[in-house]
Amino acid sequence: MATPHLKPAMQPSPLQILVGDPAMLSTTHLPSLQALAVQIQYNLQHQHHWTDLRVHTHSPATNELLPRPLLSGLPPQRLYVHPDEQIELLKDAERRRRASQKEGEDKGSLDVKADPEREWILPTRLSEKWTLRRLNDVFSGITLVPPAAETLSKEKDRLANPWRTTKRLVLATVDSDSTVVYYIVHDGVVKPRQN
Known part of the structure; x- marks a missing residue:
């Protein structure tokens, strides 16, 4: 016998399903850090149209955690x-x-376009305290450019950017209301950009 006064259970959101999927989580890091990485991955893919997103638990240079x-x-x-x-x-x-x-041909404007490059992304929470030492530990584990997926042969054939000489990453910071802010962080001092 059904009870008409009870509301049906709410369906989980796509992000909740993704974060709760055991196949998306590994046993190498804390579940909260893994869920944070999946949350940022979802945001980049569905809100900012990034492609070929991959989660890395081990260094591509040393294979250490x-x-x-x-x-x-x-x-x-x-x-x-x-x-x-x-x-x-x-x-x-x-x-x-x-x-x-x-x-x-009358082209009055300059058409300046640089091809996109693969980037590292460091998922963080706003409440975390980051020091130069902690950032250095992250930079020590990454390569200059993230490795390309095996399926992207076109990207493998593309020559590396000769201007990219220092490591960099995108610091993805999530607030308690799920707002995400992105910053570019370089390893060391870089020449300032001209506007």
């Missing part, structure tokens, strides 16, 4: 352009614009 799970992925557009590369891209775009004007 990382201090916490990290992500890697490909953003829809380049996140950081080195200042010297920015100058070269502008010069190249100006040459292309002048050549198109000589051919009779």
